Amino acid sequence: MPVSEPAADTALLVDAAEAAGKIALGYWRRSPEAWDKPGDAGPVSEADLAVDRALHEELTAARPGYGWLSEETPDDAARLSQERVFIVDPIDGTRAFLAGDEAWAVSLAVAVGGRITAAAVHLPARGLTYAASLDTLATCNGLPIAASQRQDLEGADLMTNKANLAPAFWPGGLPEVKRSFRSSLAWRLCLAAEARADAMLTLRPTWEWDAAAGSLIAERAGCRISDRRGRALAFNRPEPQTDGVIAAPPALHRALMTALGAD
Numbered sequence: 001m002p003v004s005e006p007a008a009d010t011a012l013l014v015d016a017a018e019a020a021g022k023i024a025l026g027y028w029r030r031s032p033e034a035w036d037k038p039g040d041a042g043p044v045s046e047a048d049l050a051v052d053r054a055l056h057e058e059l060t061a062a063r064p065g066y067g068w069l070s071e072e073t074p075d076d077a078a079r080l081s082q083e084r085v086f087i088v089d090p091i092d093g094t095r096a097f098l099a100g101d102e103a104w105a106v107s108l109a110v111a112v113g114g115r116i117t118a119a120a121v122h123l124p125a126r127g128l129t130y131a132a133s134l135d136t137l138a139t140c141n142g143l144p145i146a147a148s149q150r151q152d153l154e155g156a157d158l159m160t161n162k163a164n165l166a167p168a169f170w171p172g173g174l175p176e177v178k179r180s181f182r183s184s185l186a187w188r189l190c191l192a193a194e195a196r197a198d199a200m201l202t203l204r205p206t207w208e209w210d211a212a213a214g215s216l217i218a219e220r221a222g223c224r225i226s227d228r229r230g231r232a233l234a235f236n237r238p239e240p241q242t243d244g245v246i247a248a249p250p251a252l253h254r255a256l257m258t259a260l261g262a263d
Helices: 005-024 048-064 077-083 094-099 187-192 206-219 250-259
Strands: 035-036 043-045 067-070 083-090 104-114 116-123 130-134 136-140 158-160 178-180 199-202 224-226 243-249
Touching: 005 048, 005 077, 005 083, 005 104, 005 116, 005 130, 005 136, 035 250, 043 048, 043 094, 048 067, 048 083, 048 130, 067 077, 067 206, 083 094, 083 187, 083 206, 104 187, 116 187, 130 206, 130 243, 158 187, 187 199, 187 206, 187 243, 199 250, 206 224, 206 243, 224 250, 243 250
Parallel strands: 067 083, 158 178, 158 199
Antiparallel strands: 035 043, 083 104, 104 116, 116 130, 130 136, 199 243, 224 243
16 A cells, blocks of 8 residues: 555655654754844743754755745745645754753654645653654554543643643633643643543644644544634645644533633
């Protein structure tokens, strides 16, 4: 049986992510040069740029007809006219990377017609590689993973930061939930995908490169994925942001939408 295009793209992304991870590890805990981006956009380091260059060279050579959207490459509007686009975060969780923490990832995806069809999230310092395609199940290091079966919001473990639990977001009052957090948003989505959290949510505008790969992995593991209003995510947009991201098993997703006043 021939390998489908999404599955072939996922295999390419996994290989590229793992090769890029080796480059990043060459800088990790070695005090790489780093600076703040303009507009309070967070830190960037020489490692981010080195990984970005390597990924661009490898991926565009393998798929020359695909567009390119990366956190660390100046945006080119030409991507908007291309049906297939790589969406790349060379190091998701740069603050954790610079602090010597392990919670950072290489996050790679392919979008076709605005939908993510192939994804890989690799955590080099932890030796973890999550992957999925539109027509294959989600895996971690090659083994299938599945999302939580929780239905009730009360007592659920939400992978989120404190700001998302502000009372203003919850019209009926903040439910009794547990909270977990990791620096890499892509990894947070993967943790929901493998039921190490019941759900993942962020209620602020979210860059596509942070959410793209992890959203497909969580979806293929059994989560429903939406923005904070319950709408389907769309990628390769002119302004490459989503209105938040929520990933949860279907019944819990409905409960979250009700609690957020979005149903």
